[in-house]
Amino acid sequence: MSTAHVLLGLLAGGPQHGYELKRSHDERLPRVKPVAYGQVYATLGRLERDGLVEPAGQDRDGGPDRTSYRLTEGGEVALSDWLATVERPAPFVTGALFVKVVVAILVSGADRARAYLVAQRQAHVDRLRELTALKTDPGASLGEVVAADYAIVHLDADLRWVQNTLDRVTELHREIRG
Structure with a gap:
């Protein structure tokens, strides 16, 4: 599973900050290994660096400042390409x-x-x-x-x-x- 692509998919529904993305991941992908907050934020940093997401604003909501992110055009293309790519069956037995x-x-x-x-x-x-x-x-x-x-x-x-x-x-x- 590509955490980056999953986050891009979750952001396709609209801007979210890291906490919301983690909660959305865990709610919408039940029975999948939960993603850690640190992994969400590190992945968002890489996605922003690569031009696939961009800050969409900040809110405080009674706590620390939270930056919301949205997909860029490049992020939409990357998500679309990933969704169109057929997964190859595993070449080796690994269980x-x-x-x-x-x-x-x-x-x-x-x-x-x-x-x-x-x-x-x-x-x-x-x-x-x-x-x-x-x-x-x-x-x-x-x-x-x-x-x-x-x-x-x-x-x-x-x-x-x-x-x-x-x-x-x-x-x-x-x-x-x-």
């Missing part, structure tokens, strides 16, 4: 789940890998139940439902891989002992 299973097979053999896969399958099923409950909550926002859908599809893919790998490890174990 901790995959790595743990392979290492368990290499180091401990099929028994430990099977035990890990069974435990991991249960953790995924439990998480699926939580996300399904969230989706049916009448108070859930559209962002929360879309985030839950995204997570559910990925968990489902992981579960299919876990079951497939569990079947393979079990079969290999049978062949070795057979």
